[in-house]
Each structure stands twice: as C-alpha cells, then as structure tokens.
C-alpha cells in the first residue's frame with residue numbers, strides 16, 4: 134500500500150517540478166491517506182477536493198478506494214497539471230478534474246466526501262456551499278477548522294491537524310395547533326457537526 138502511494142507521490146512531485154512556475158502548498162500524501170481513512174470512504178461516496186491543486190487527493194482516493202473522485206481548481210495551469218497527473222496514473226475513468234470556482238460548486242445527490250486545504254477566509258465563504266451537501270456526506274479539513282460548525286473532531290497526526298465533520302439529519306418535535314387542539318409532528322432538519 135505504502136509503495137503505490139509513494140509511486141503516485143513520485144509522479145505528482147515530478148510533474149510539479151516540471152511545471153516549475155506553480156507556487157501553491159500541497160497536502161503530504163500520507164496525510165491525504167489519513168484524511169480519507171478518517172471518514173471511512175465507501176463506494177457510495179464521491180470524493181471531492183475543493184481547490185485540488187495537482188490532483189493528488191482525488192488521484193489517491195481513486196487509486197486506494199476505487200471510488201469516483203472530483204477535483205475542482207480555479208487556476209487553469211494548475212488544473213492542467215492535475216489532469217496530466219490523472220492521465221499518468223491511468224485514472225481517467227474515475228477522476229474528473231474541473232477548472233472552476235469552488236464557491237459556485239453544485240453537489241450531486243450521492244454522498245460526498247469533501248476534502249479541503251484552504252485558508253480560513255475562504256472556508257468561511259464556503260459555508261453556503263457546505264450547507265447544501267447531501268445527508269451522509271463528510272468533510273475533512275486539513276490544518277483549519279470550518280467556520281460555524283464548532284471545531285469538529287481534531288485528529289492530530291505527526292504535527293498535522295485534521296478537522297472532521299458530518300452532515301446528518303435530526304428530528305425535532307413541532308407543535309401544531311388547530312381548532313381541535315394541538316399535536317406534535319416530527320420535522321426533519323439537516324445539521325453539520327464535528328464527529
């Protein structure tokens with residue numbers, strides 16, 4: 134397992150060096166694996182990396198779990214590198230890299246595993262996007278907690294911090310009153326919480 138993650142990492146790093154001009158920070162491959170393991174990725178999930186850089190997170194997700202994975206990247210040159218990395222790893226049937234703005238992200242109906250390594254200001258602006266995630270989705274944030282959902286579970290590993298959240302349905306009782314008296318009905322609502 135470690136060997137193929139290292140192989141992917143080598144290809145990724147080689148391509149970054151070849152690109153030469155791209156300056157952005159990336160999540161170390163072993164941290165990527167820890168992020169995905171922490172939320173128990175299943176075949177019912179689509180892994181989506183918001184701000185995917187060189188594509189390492191969707192690539193590792195597809196290679197390790199065989200799941201569909203999507204990477205969204207604003208910078209067209211970096212998105213092109215990510216696409217190249219997908220091809221080099223022969224994962225074009227599973228990984229979809231899209232050049233675009235994550236603030237405009239629309240979710241499919243399947244459960245999503247969302248990974249983020251973004252600055253706190255952008256994470257805050259993403260809240261309306263997270264709020265639309267389908268029930269059952271999970272979010273893992275590298276280095277920074279999300280805004281407005283509590284700190285989430287903090288996972289410490291060799292000097293790195295992961296913050297983990299889930300999208301769940303809760304039920305509350307609502308009092309309804311009419312001419313024949315009052316009754317209580319169950320009302321479902323969605324919550325994003327640390328777990």
Ligand SMILES: C[S@@+](CC[C@H](N)C(=O)[O-])C[C@H]1O[C@@H](n2cnc3c(N)ncnc32)[C@H](O)[C@@H]1O
Pocket residue numbers: 157158159160182183184185186187189190205206207208211233234235236249250251255
């Ligand atoms: C810190 S890097 C993380 C890269 C990758 N997710 C990783 O963990 O290795 C953040 C990436 O988000 C991209 N980004 C920033 N704002 C974005 C936006 N509004 N829409 C899409 N991508 C964005 C940047 O270009 C950069 O590649």
